[in-house]
Amino acid sequence: xxxxxxxxxxxxxxxxxxxxxxxxxxxxxxxxxxxxxxxxxxxxxxxxxxxxxxxxxxxxxxxxxxxxxxxxxxxxxxxxxxxxxxxxxxxxxxxxxxxxxxxxxxxxxxxxxxxxxxxxxxxxxxxxxxxxxxxxxxxxxxxxxxxxxxxxxxxxxxxxxxxxxxxxxxxxxxxxxxxxxxxxxxxxxxxxxxxxxxxxxxxxxxxxxxxxxxxxxxxxxxxxxxxxxxxxxxxxxxxxxxxxxxxxxxxxxxxxxxxxxxxxxxxxxxxxxxxxxxxxxxxxxxxxxxxxxxxxxxxxxxxxxxxxxxxxxxxxxxxxxxxxxxxxxxxxxxxxxxxxxxxxxxxxxxxxxxxxxxxxxxxxxxxxxxxxxxxxxxxxxxxxxxxxxxxxxxxxxxxxxxxxxxxxxxxxx
Amino acid sequence: xxxxxxxxxxxxxxxxxxxxxxxxxxxxxxxxxxxxxxxxxxxxxxxxxxxxxxxxxxxxxxxxxxxxxxxxxxxxxxxxxxxxxxxxxxxxxxxxxxxxxxxxxxxxxxxxxxxxxxxxxxxxxxxxxxxxxxxxxxxxxxxxxxxxxxxxxxxxxxxxxxxxxxxxxxxxxxxxxxxxxxxxxxxxxxxxxxxxxxxxxxxxxxxxxxxxxxxxxxxxxxxxxxxxxxxxxxxxxxxxxxxxxxxxxxxxxxxxxxxxxxxxxxxxxxxxxxxxxxxxxxxxxxxxxxxxxxxxxxxxxxxxxxxxxxxxxxxxxxxxxxxxxxxxxxxxxxxxxxxxxxxxxxxxxxxxxxxxxxxxxxxxxxxxxxxxxxxxxxxxxxxxxxxxxxxxxxxxxxxxxxxxxxxxxxxxx
Numbered sequence: 090x091x092x093x094x095x096x097x098x099x100x101x102x103x104x105x106x107x108x109x110x111x112x113x114x115x116x117x118x119x120x121x122x123x124x125x126x127x128x129x130x131x132x133x134x135x136x137x138x139x140x141x142x143x144x145x146x147x148x149x150x151x152x153x154x155x156x157x158x159x160x161x162x163x164x165x166x167x168x169x170x171x172x173x174x175x176x177x178x179x180x181x182x183x184x185x186x187x188x189x190x191x192x193x194x195x196x197x198x199x200x201x202x203x204x205x206x207x208x209x210x211x212x213x214x215x216x217x218x219x220x221x222x223x224x225x226x227x228x229x230x231x232x233x234x235x236x237x238x239x240x241x242x243x244x245x246x247x248x249x250x251x252x253x254x255x256x257x258x259x260x261x262x263x264x265x266x267x268x269x270x271x272x273x274x275x276x277x278x279x280x281x282x283x284x285x286x287x288x289x290x291x292x293x294x295x296x297x298x299x300x301x302x303x304x305x306x307x308x309x310x311x312x313x314x315x316x317x318x319x320x321x322x323x324x325x326x327x328x329x330x331x332x333x334x335x336x337x338x339x340x341x342x343x344x345x346x347x348x349x350x351x352x353x354x355x356x357x358x359x360x361x362x363x364x365x366x367x368x369x370x371x372x373x374x375x376x377x378x379x380x381x382x383x384x385x386x387x388x389x390x391x392x393x394x395x396x397x398x399x400x401x402x403x404x405x406x407x408x409x410x411x412x413x414x415x416x417x418x419x420x421x422x423x424x425x426x427x428x429x430x431x432x433x434x435x436x437x438x439x440x441x442x443x444x445x446x447x448x449x450x451x452x453x454x455x456x457x458x459x460x461x462x463x464x465x466x467x468x469x470x471x472x473x474x475x476x477x478x479x480x481x482x483x484x485x486x487x488x489x490x491x492x493x494x495x496x497x498x499x500x501x502x
Numbered sequence: 503x504x505x506x507x508x509x510x511x512x513x514x515x516x517x518x519x520x521x522x523x524x525x526x527x528x529x530x531x532x533x534x535x536x537x538x539x540x541x542x543x544x545x546x547x548x549x550x551x552x553x554x555x556x557x558x559x560x561x562x563x564x565x566x567x568x569x570x571x572x573x574x575x576x577x578x579x580x581x582x583x584x585x586x587x588x589x590x591x592x593x594x595x596x597x598x599x600x601x602x603x604x605x606x607x608x609x610x611x612x613x614x615x616x617x618x619x620x621x622x623x624x625x626x627x628x629x630x631x632x633x634x635x636x637x638x639x640x641x642x643x644x645x646x647x648x649x650x651x652x653x654x655x656x657x658x659x660x661x662x663x664x665x666x667x668x669x670x671x672x673x674x675x676x677x678x679x680x681x682x683x684x685x686x687x688x689x690x691x692x693x694x695x696x697x698x699x700x701x702x703x704x705x706x707x708x709x710x711x712x713x714x715x716x717x718x719x720x721x722x723x724x725x726x727x728x729x730x731x732x733x734x735x736x737x738x739x740x741x742x743x744x745x746x747x748x749x750x751x752x753x754x755x756x757x758x759x760x761x762x763x764x765x766x767x768x769x770x771x772x773x774x775x776x777x778x779x780x781x782x783x784x785x786x787x788x789x790x791x792x793x794x795x796x797x798x799x800x801x802x803x804x805x806x807x808x809x810x811x812x813x814x815x816x817x818x819x820x821x822x823x824x825x826x827x828x829x830x831x832x833x834x835x836x837x838x839x840x841x842x843x844x845x846x847x848x849x850x851x852x853x854x855x856x857x858x859x860x861x862x863x864x865x866x867x868x869x870x871x872x873x874x875x876x877x878x879x880x881x882x883x884x885x886x887x888x889x890x891x892x893x894x895x896x897x898x899x900x901x902x903x904x905x906x907x908x909x910x911x912x913x914x915x
Contacts, residue, residue, distance in 0.1 A: 150844045151837030151862075181833045183863025216830025217864055280817060280834065321816040323831070324838035403734040403816070403902075404693060404910055411911035417629020418736070420594045421693065424564030425737035431563045449564075450596025451630055489816075494904050497817055498824035 108241040109259040109270050113137035113335025114293040116240030118247035121228030124176030129247035133232040134171040140335045143304040147328035154179045154186030155210040165206035172197050173211040180326040181217040189220040196226050200233050213327050245274040252278045256367040260356040267340035269296045271356045275364035279373035281320035283328050290330040296353050297336030298343045306354045307332040314361035317484045320372040322401040369485045374492030380470040382483040392482035398426035406489030414460030416445045435476030521654040522672040522683050526550035526748025527706040529653030531660035534641030537589030542660035546645040547584040553748045556717040560741035567592045567599030568623040578619035585610050585623050586661050592625040592633040593739040602633040609639050613646050626740050658687040665691045669780035673769040680753035682709045684769045688777035692786035694733035696741050703743040709766050710749030711756045719767045720745040727774035730897045733785040735814040782898045787905030790822050793883040795896040805895035811839035819902030827873030829858045848889030
């Protein structure tokens, strides 16, 4: 029995020195001492006037106070500032939590000379403790003074909690001779099972895009990326993802779903994919990156139902940790996924390119050695062919290791 | 950070020397060497002629070969023998698995002088490996020769897999001067989230009860016991629960849902509760016994949805392991349970008698010290009051520890 060490995070995620600035978008990050001393924990992002924003939030009914306040402030018009703290989620904090989130917006607005409704607040960290407003108030002037186009790298660190590496990605597009840049950062390692939303992620482009198209672009990108990952099945109270379009590129404004729009959408989706994968690579205690694909289902829902049942099974996840080709556990998970009238004779299951189950039973040519060879890999695809339709889906997940238990048993101590 | 050791199993479960024989029901147990040498792994149970049986099985679509064969054989009339092996689940074994299960029934029938359809097969153990029929064939004569009324204690050991203690319970009733006995045994420690069925459990009474009433009695008992426990959310491929009524008591036959029937039902339900609780006490790596109660919901479904979301949350389970009153994770689980239009202002949450959340936010009088005091206990009730209806439910579960990962990562090695 060889247990594995933490997988290497995607190497290019480790440094982020190549994150491209986005004209019209500046970031300032400070150590405000919200929970720990000498840790970057407060980030201000400034959107140039005229920027448009799209956002999606957690569907958790116990959403955090900053999520409620951010949704309200979005009703008043396009935001000018995003305010992010780590160390405290300001969730489960009731009426006082709402006041605290609003107060932080007021403090930033006073320092920046705008309305408090121009500020969207975001918090991540421990749930159920009062937000320490004082250190945030004290840290804001330095964060504002430090606003810079090149602030992405520090900001990527300033939003982390149990993450072990910062996460960011950039794309530069040449569209008809005009340069468009898209850059994004994200955090997340546990309590990861975004639901119609995402973990904290902030993406900016200097393209000019109208509101409806921008929101559609974000929702498409999130659907295939952040909404297709799970570490532990636990949907956070604080998930949020914001896409900002500053309009500072000299590319003509995008006002229709044309070819230029598609190219920007693809860049945004590519960044979301990269950030979502980075979250799984950095999953709490993760030693493997696992793609769970489900093919030939009748509907998206049933494909996802099978995929998530596999991805959340503690037995499948511990077998992955042990590099044990115990495919019976995968079969048991498919069988309990609740798919009506599933005909087992139509079901095939593959580990990477190795067919382990054909027509519902162990494949005649399957050998334990072949299965072992796949399970020894760092990245594995579990592919289930349902054989009853034309729809396919895939989610990304990781294994369940001693370290997941350790990290989450020791989180607050 | 004090991590806990494995909880003590319910003391009376450890010995089982007090299991009462049931007239008309005999058990024989041998070491057949199915997977390990010198381990009781093959059990034959003999039902006296005229006995009636009720059974429920796993709802997992990939049900094991013995489950399919047992269901078929039940169509042919009341069974005379139950044949149970541990060490191999005969699941995911396709057509050969069905032949192997049928072959074991034939072998037992030949030795006992009955039809093979009079035998119901049951298997538990590793999924996806061919059932070793030879050692079973070789062990059957000794098992048959050893059949005895007093065989319950050995049989309780002969059906275990990763269990650390055998599980059994007895009740003796005096009904109008007639003595009725009910005894049951069960196995199960992981892959525990029975769905409309149960783990392997065998219960016998000497009362005479007609078929419909017997099945109803079993289904009622299972609904409140085995169908309300979860260790890891993984529904087994092999779950089965059988209730046998031999009719050897001198109590007049029960042919209507009268007072006598209710008393037997209560005894059966009591035994199922005790066995189900014993499974959770022996949950893989479990250090705590946790009752998750949900009250004042609109429906059974929504109460169970909230209860199982809490009971399956790896974050809640690791907090329980760490004795960490991190109630924010409970709140996050309630919030992501998918209850439509949940009004947080109506939600209260209690740890035993301590109110941690009132009207959706942390209770004014809650202190971390009070929460810690509850979390330090071996048995804890997490009680959520939804405040929107009159329905209540409860499930039993355990925590998620290093040892759960260890046991399931090392299972096949």
